[in-house]
Amino acid sequence: MLDESIQELASGYLARIASVQTPAELETIRIEAAGRKGALAEISKGMGKLDPEERKRIGQVLNAAKTQIQTALDGRKGEFDEKALRERLDAEWVDLTLPAPGPRRGHLHPITRIQRELEELFISLGFTVLDGPEVETEYHNFDALNIPPDHPARDMQDTFWLDGGKLLLRTHTSPVQVRGMERLGPPLRMIAPGRVFRNESVDASHEHTFYQLEGMMIDRDVSVAHLLYFMKTLLTAIFKREVTVRLRPGYFPFVEPGFELDIQCLICGGPGCPVCKQSGWVELLPCGLVNPNVLRMSGIDPEEWNGFAFGLGLTRLVMMRYAIDDIRQLQGGDLRFLEQF
């Protein structure tokens, strides 16, 4: 009697085990059939009441049923495990023959790009590209440019002095004019791009660190007409279109006459914005004919030679060309900004 109901119970479980669809269903049946509180376990508990002969026989039937059920459970579990493994393998395969992604490429900073464009332009016009030190002597940054110690023009350039005087962070690229004249002598056609530093409070149009491109040409009978020719060539090459310019008298001790060449603001087109300080014009190209004192101090005879010089604001130029309205972006190092170029 008891052995029959055990067998019936077992075949019921076996049938259900054979037809389960998911590992969760299988687990439910496992607990019911083979768990410590399952039906077969209940029967085992009652076996103590049987006489020894009967206990032995039923024990064998019970064990056989348990083994069958366990084998069936293990079989189905194996199936589910294998299926899961195959799915994982399908999902996680990697094609080792694909080329590696490699390092992400950056690109040149917009200032570097414009600088290189201008270098190429001036090289094609017969100019040499010179480099000068960022830590300069007081002599090259000021005195040799006709700015003696007590000259008010020194106050126009807030200077980072080093070691209490004599050395400084160059406030402009003009000292490279002096180095060029000293080293190469006349005739001379040179440009000098580079970083300059001013002890300024920073805002949308002022930075403590920015870029200029200095230019100088010394030859015989150089006139304002030559200067204007080169400045126009320069601006057309950069903006690749007509830009409105105006020439004002400008004072710089190292040129005479001196000019401010302004361009109409390309950010706002004239009405005024933070970049042009609401004036509609941007000072871009101060320039002039080299002051004879400057030539003389660098050992060049102003009776025989003369020339022009200019100091292009490279940072301003980049802001104009790409319509950047805050100078702080350029040195900020924010990739979200830089990736736009």
Ligand code: DAH
């Ligand atoms: N060095 C001047 C500055 O930073 C700019 C400048 C003006 C340069 C006139 C020149 C020049 O070569 O001729 O303010």
